[in-house]
Amino acid sequence: MLELVQPRAETEDMPLPEPVLTARGVSYDAGGRRLVSGVTAGIRPGRRTLVMGANGAGKSLFLRLLHGLIQPTEGEVLWHGRPLDRNARRAQAMVFQRPVMLRRSVLGNLRFALGVRGIRGSERAHRVAEALERARLTDLANRPARVLSGGEQQRLAIARALSTAPEVLFLDEPTASLDPASTHAVEELVNAAHAAGVAIVMITHDAGQARRLGDDVIFMHNGRIAEYGPAGRVLDMPRSAAAKAWLDGRLCLSD
Numbered sequence: 001m002l003e004l005v006q007p008r009a010e011t012e013d014m015p016l017p018e019p020v021l022t023a024r025g026v027s028y029d030a031g032g033r034r035l036v037s038g039v040t041a042g043i044r045p046g047r048r049t050l051v052m053g054a055n056g057a058g059k060s061l062f063l064r065l066l067h068g069l070i071q072p073t074e075g076e077v078l079w080h081g082r083p084l085d086r087n088a089r090r091a092q093a094m095v096f097q098r099p100v101m102l103r104r105s106v107l108g109n110l111r112f113a114l115g116v117r118g119i120r121g122s123e124r125a126h127r128v129a130e131a132l133e134r135a136r137l138t139d140l141a142n143r144p145a146r147v148l149s150g151g152e153q154q155r156l157a158i159a160r161a162l163s164t165a166p167e168v169l170f171l172d173e174p175t176a177s178l179d180p181a182s183t184h185a186v187e188e189l190v191n192a193a194h195a196a197g198v199a200i201v202m203i204t205h206d207a208g209q210a211r212r213l214g215d216d217v218i219f220m221h222n223g224r225i226a227e228y229g230p231a232g233r234v235l236d237m238p239r240s241a242a243a244k245a246w247l248d249g250r251l252c253l254s255d
C-alpha cells in the first residue's frame with residue numbers, strides 16, 4: 001500500500017485537509033528513459049507548495065502530470081479522489097515562465113479566457129475589470145498583449161488565470177526572467193490568489209522566494225521526491241542529501 005508523501009504535522013497542530021490533487025505512484029517515461037519515478041504526493045487546498053530541485057530534476061514534468069497535460073506511464077493522478085478529467089482541468093490554471101499571449105489586446109486576452117469558459121455579459125465585464133486592476137494593467141487595456149514587457153505579460157498571464165477562479169494555480173518558474181520589482185509584483189499576485197483560497201503549486205530556483213512564499217516545499221531529485229515538508233523546515237533543516245547539497249550550492253545538475 002502506498003503511503004502519501006506529504007508534510008506530517010511537524011510544526012502544525014491542525015489536522016491536514018484532504019488533498020485536492022493526489023499523485024499515486026506516478027511515473028513518466030519518454031525517449032526510452034524514466035524521467036519521473038514513483039511520485040506519490042498530495043497537494044492540499046489553501047497551501048502554497050513550492051517545487052524545487054536542480055535543472056532536469058523533473059519539476060516541470062511533475063506539474064504537467066498533475067495538470068493532466070501529459071499522462072503518466074504508470075500510476076494515477078486524482079482530483080478530489082477521482083481520475084482527472086476535462087472538468088477537473090478547467091478548475092485548474094497554469095502559467096509558464098514565458099507566458100502564452102494571444103494576438104489580441106490585453107482586454108481581448110482576458111475576455112477570450114473567460115468566454116471559452118462560458119462566462120459572458122456583466123459577469124465577464126466585472127471579472128475583466130478586476131483582473132486589470134489586480135495586474136495593474138488598466139491603463140494598458142487596449143495595447144496588444146504581445147508588446148507588453150516580460151513583467152507586464154506575466155502579471156497579465158496570472159491575472160488572466162485567476163479571473164477563471166481556479167481551485168489550483170500552477171506556476172512554472174514565473175519569475176525566472178524578471179527583475180526584482182516585477183518579481184515582487186508577481187509574488188503579490190500569488191499571495192492575493194492564496195488569500196482568496198487558491199492552492200498554489202509553483203516551481204522556483206530561488207530559495208529566498210521559497211522562504212517568502214512557501215507553506216510547503218517539495219524537493220525533487222532525479223525524477224523523485226527527495227523531500228516534502230513545511231518550507232521553513234526543509235529550507236533550514238533539510239533531511240535529504242539532495243536538498244542539503246542543493247542548498248549548499250553543491251548540487252548543480254540533477255546527477
Ligand SMILES: Nc1ncnc2c1ncn2[C@@H]1O[C@H](COP(=O)(O)OP(=O)(O)OP(=O)(O)O)[C@@H](O)[C@H]1O
Pocket residue numbers: 030031035053054055056057058059060061062
Ligand atoms: N518529451 C521528452 N522526451 C525526452 N526527455 C524529456 C522530455 N521532456 C523532458 N525530458 C527530460 O526530462 C528531464 C526532466 O525535465 P523537466 O523539464 O521536468 O526538468 P526541470 O526539473 O523542470 O528542469 P529545469 O529546472 O531545467 O526547468 C530533463 O532531463 C529533460 O531533458
